[in-house]
Structure formats: structure tokens, C-alpha cells
Amino acid sequence: VVIHSYRHRLGLAPGYPQYADVEAKLATLPLITVSAVTLDGEDNCIIPASDGRSSAAKFSGRRIHHRVPNAGHALPQQAPKVFADAVMEVTKPV
Amino acid sequence: MDKINMREAIDHDRRRFFSAAALTFTAAELGVIGAARAEPNPATPPVIKARTNTSFGPLKQIDAGVLNVGYVELGPPSGSPVFLLHGWPYDIHDYVEVAPILAARGYRVIVPHLRGHGSTSFLDTATSRSGQQAAIGVDVVALMDALKIPTAVLAGYDWGGGAACVVAALWPERCTGLVSVNDYLIQDIAHAGMPLPPRLEWGISALNSISRRNEAVPGGPPIEMISRASYGPTNRPPGNSTKRPFSEATLHSTIRIMLMW
Numbered sequence: 001v002v003i004h005s006y007r008h009r010l011g012l013a014p015g016y017p018q019y020a021d022v023e024a025k026l027a028t029l030p031l032i033t034v035s036a037v038t039l040d041g042e043d044n045c046i047i048p049a050s051d052g053r054s055s056a057a058k059f060s061g062r063r064i065h066h067r068v069p070n071a072g073h074a075l076p077q078q079a080p081k082v083f084a085d086a087v088m089e090v091t092k093p094v
Numbered sequence: 095m096d097k098i099n100m101r102e103a104i105d106h107d108r109r110r111f112f113s114a115a116a117l118t119f120t121a122a123e124l125g126v127i128g129a130a131r132a133e134p135n136p137a138t139p140p141v142i143k144a145r146t147n148t149s150f151g152p153l154k155q156i157d158a159g160v161l162n163v164g165y166v167e168l169g170p171p172s173g174s175p176v177f178l179l180h181g182w183p184y185d186i187h188d189y190v191e192v193a194p195i196l197a198a199r200g201y202r203v204i205v206p207h208l209r210g211h212g213s214t215s216f217l218d219t220a221t222s223r224s225g226q227q228a229a230i231g232v233d234v235v236a237l238m239d240a241l242k243i244p245t246a247v248l249a250g251y252d253w254g255g256g257a258a259c260v261v262a263a264l265w266p267e268r269c270t271g272l273v274s275v276n277d278y279l280i281q282d283i284a285h286a287g288m289p290l291p292p293r294l295e296w297g298i299s300a301l302n303s304i305s306r307r308n309e310a311v312p313g314g315p316p317i318e319m320i321s322r323a324s325y326g327p328t329n330r331p332p333g334n335s336t337k338r339p340f341s342e343a344t345l346h347s348t349i350r351i352m353l354m355w
Contacts, residue, residue: 001210002182005225005253011286015226022228022264026280030263036272047276055277065277074181075251075275080191083273087176087196087249090271 035062037086041071041078062094148190150205153213159236160221164213165206169197174270175246177234178205179254185211188251204241208253209233227281231260238268251275 007013015023036059040049052065066086071079150166157163166186176196180188186205193203207214208230210223234257238246248258248269256279262272263280 001223001225003225004223005182005230008224008226009281009283009286011283015228016222016224018222019224019226019228019232022232022260023226023283025264026227026260027282027284029280029282032259032262032266032272032278034262034266034269034272036262036274038277039273039275040277041275044276050277052277058278058280073252073275074184074188076178076180076188076192077184080189081195083192083249083275084195084199086273087201087247087271088199090249090273091174091247 029058031060032058033061035090036064037090038063038065039075039079039082039086040065040067041073041075042067042069043072044075046073064089148187150186150190150193155213156237156240157217158240159233160217161209161233161236162215162217163206163233163237163240165204165237166193168193168203168205169201171202173197173200173202175202175204175243177238177246177248177250177258178203179234179248179250179257180205180208180211181250181252181254182211184252188254201247204237204243204246206234206237208257227256227260230257231264233257234261235265235268244268245270247271247273249273255279256281 004013008015038052038055038059040047040052042049049067051067052063056063066082068075068079068082071082076083150168153164153166155162155164178186178189178192178196180186185207189203189205193205196203209216210225216223230253234248238244245268248261249272250256250258251274255274255276258269258272259274259279262269
């Protein structure tokens with residue numbers, strides 16, 4: 001599963017036919033229309049933290065972005081309260 | 095029947111062993127990098143607290159789509175459902191601290207092992223072992239169906255963040271809210287062979303450089319930042335052995351892989 005995941009992600013292995021329809025839709029990089037809270041760990045060196053603007057066009061609904069200090073890539077482990085608060089925030093009525 | 099159960103138990107132990115070994119490998123490597131540099135660094139090291147909760151209660155199992163999914167459930171059954179989706183190379187224990195917080199706030203919290211992890215297994219041994227983003231997203235929808243949960247908040251990072259984004263984008267009627275670490279995670283596979291934007295290549299070149307020479311890249315992130323940023327101290331084994339029980343090629347392919355999400 002893991003090997004296929006990364007090979008496929010890099011375009012080095014084909015997807016399986018039963019997922020071709022879903023994968024074709026994903027290839028259009030569809031918009032996310034539902035309410036979203038996004039978090040970037042400021043110490044994440046795998047994917048550096050951003051202000052969220054570069055992906056803003058992909059979110060057409062309400063979207064809140066936070067940079068999280070003292071957290072890296074495995075953010076739920078490193079900033080559990082912040083992650084839990086984000087779940088609260090995304091479900092909060094506007 | 096007893097024999098089959100026994101075999102499954104052994105397989106799960108094996109899987110735990112390998113996942114622990116993989117984790118030790120990456121964590122040990124990053125720990126070594128941090129220790130190898132003697133000069134002080136101007137950057138203030140982040141303070142990452144050790145976790146206080148380290149385990150869940152018993153796992154539940156349910157058939158969902160092509161899988162038998164192992165998961166934990168916390169909080170009141172009548173609570174608003176939220177799925178917490180883990181990353182690679184971890185498992186449900188990403189959420190040992192998050193889940194009780196949300197349960198205490200009245201949410202029905204469901205934390206599944208994604209395909210290839212923990213006690214989640216394929217119902218049919220002939221099923222393709224796909225790891226593609228579509229498969230992991232479809233698994234989440236199948237689990238929601240199996241649990242008869244029409245809508246939920248989907249929250250995740252890394253593999254789990256990707257799955258949450260996939261479901262939010264393609265099945266918005268099932269998703270009442272998305273929490274995603276690192277924003278929009280649907281993979282642009284058609285452009286996977288192109289260079290990443292400079293700010294992302296920055297991380298790759300820095301890690302490659304450190305792994306080769308134990309040196310930081312000029313203008314790149316300080317070594318201490320890289321070594322401790324991505325994986326917290328809670329997952330780093332003690333000791334600073336510089337012995338590498340793997341080849342240089344393995345190291346580079348693994349680092350490259352680690353950077354993909």
C-alpha cells in the first residue's frame with residue numbers, strides 16, 4: 001500500500017481501474033466548497049508554513065488559516081489542543 | 095477458525111514491529127543529524143511538550159468497503175461525528191491527545207487505521223493493494239457508510255489530510271467541515287515530475303544536503319530546525335548513535351518519499 005501510494009503520487013505507477021473515475025475527478029484539482037480550517041506548523045520543514053494564500057483559490061467556502069508555532073508536520077501530536085480547537089472552529093456557526 | 099485468528103494476531107504484531115522499525119529509522123536519522131552539529135544556532139529551538147496520554151482503549155473492527163477497519167471511538171454516541179485521519183508513517187496514535195479533548199467537548203470521535211495500518215486489513219486477499227489518494231478517500235466514505243454516519247467533520251494531516259480533502263472535494267454532502275494540515279492536499283499527479291515551487295524545493299535540498307554532509311544549506315533552514323521540526327521529541331529514541339543500518343541510497347529514497355506529503 002505504502003509503496004504504491006508514493007509511486008502513484010509521483011506518477012511512476014498507474015492507478016487501479018476501480019479508482020479511475022475518482023482519480024480522474026481529482027486530476028482536475030477540484031475546489032473544496034465546504035467550510036475549512038487549515039493549519040500550518042511553523043516548524044514544518046517537509047512543507048514550509050505559509051500564510052495560506054497560495055492555496056486560497058482552492059477553497060470556495062469559508063476558510064480560516066492558522067500558522068501554528070512550536071509544531072511541525074505531525075501537528076496533531078505536537079499541538080493537540082490547537083488541532084482540537086480547529087475542529088471546534090470549523091463547526092462553529094458563522 | 096482458531097488457526098486463522100492466531101495468524102491474524104501474528105500479522106498484526108509483525109505490522110507493529112515493522113512500523114516501529116520504520117519510525118525508529120526516520121526518527122533516529124533526524125536525531126543523529128541534530129546531534130552531529132556542534133556550533134550553536136541562532137534559531138530558538140521549538141518547545142514541543144511530551145505527550146501526556148499514550149494509548150487508546152480497545153479497538154473496534156467493522157467491515158467497510160474492501161476493508162475490515164480497525165478504529166477507536168470516543169465520546170457520546172449522540173455527539174456530532176468527527177473523523178480523525180492519521181498520517182504516514184504513523185497510525186491512530188497521532189490522536190491520543192486530540193481525541194479525548196474532542197470527546198470531552200461532546201463530539202463522537204472516530205479514529206480509524208487507514209489501509210495498510212494497524213488492525214485494518216483487506217477482506218479479500220486478492221484485492222489490489224492500492225495506496226492512491228482515490229482509494230484512501232473512498233475508504234473513508236465506505237467507513238462512514240458502514241457506521242451509518244451520513245455527515246461528519248473530517249480532520250487530518252499527511253495521508254489523512256489528503257483523504258479528508260478528497261472526500262470534502264468530491265463528496266461535499268458527506269462533509270460538514272474540513273480540518274487540514276498544510277492546506278489543499280489533493281495531489282497534482284500530472285505535474286509530479288515538475289520541480290516544486292522554490293519554497294518547497296528548499297526543504298528537499300536542505301534535507302538532502304544534511305543527509306550527505308551534515309551541513310545546512312546556505313539560506314536554508316537551520317539543521318536543528320529540520321531535525322526536530324517534523325517529528326517531535328516524543329518519537330525520538332534515546333541515544334545518538336551515528337551508525338546507519340541502511341545504505342545511502344535507501345536514505346535518499348526515503349527522504350524523498352517523506353517529502354511527498
